Amino acid sequence: NAGVMQNPRHLVRRRGQEARLRCSPMKGHSHVYWYRQLPEEGLKFMVYLQKENIIDESGMPKERFSAEFPKEGPSILRIQQVVRGDSAAYFCASLGQREETQYFGPGTRLLVL
Amino acid sequence: QKEVEQNSGPLSVPEGAIASLNCTYSDRGSQSFFWYRQYSGKSPELIMFIYSNGDKEDGRFTAQLNKASQYVSLLIRDSQPSDSATYLCAVKYSSASKIIFGSGTRLSIRP
Secondary structure, three states: OOOOEEEOOEEEEOOOOOEEEEEEOOOOOOEEEEEEEOOOOOEEEEEEEEOOEEEEOOOOOOOOEEEEOOOOOOEEEEEOOOOHHHOEEEEEEEEOOOOOOEEEOOOEEEEEO | OOOEEEOOOOEEEEOOOOEEEEEEEOOOOOOEEEEEEEOOOOOOEEEEEEOOOEEEEEOOEEEEEEOOOOEEEEEEOOOOHHHOEEEEEEEEOOOOOOEEEOOOEEEEEEO
C-alpha cells in the first residue's frame, strides 16, 4: 500500500456532525475506490471514481454520503450528519494500470460518539 | 446479486503445515481474482492475483483457479506464525468495474 495516502488516520465526530475523509492515490493513478469495513467484517464496496467522474456508486448509501475526485487534489468521501452506525474503518484504494491490482491506503478510523 | 463467499474460520493450522483457503463466486463472467492479507488493525495488502484456470505460484503461496466450478483457492506452504491474519478473496466482474470482496477467513498458525 505504499504511496496511497489517507487522512486523517483517526477521526472522532459527534452525532450530527460532518466527516470528511481524504485519499491521495499513488502517483500516476487516476482511479480510486472507497470501501467501508465494520469490525470483524469484510470490505464493503462504496464507490469507484475516476478524475472528475463517478464511475460506480452502487455501494453508497442513498443519503448523507457523497464522494468526489476533483481534477486537482485528493478524493473526498463526505458523510453528513453522522450517526453511530457510521463508525467504521474507511479504506481507499487506487488502481494500478498494470494487472488491474488495487493498492490500499492505511485507512481512516471513524468513531461517532 | 454478485457474491463472493468465504468460510469465516478461524482456520487453525500447525506451523510448517499447508494452509488451504477457499473462495467461491457467483458470476461465471468474472475475469480477475485476488487474494489479500489483512492483519488486525491494518489495511489489506495484495498477495496474489490470478486470471487463468490452473495454478499460479509465488514463493510459499499458490493460487488455484477453477472457473468451471467457480472457486479460487490459496495454499500457503510451510506456514509461519506471521501468516496468522485474515485472508480476503476479491473478484472483479466482467460486467462491472468494481471489485467485490468476500468477508475473509481468519487463519491462525499455531506453533
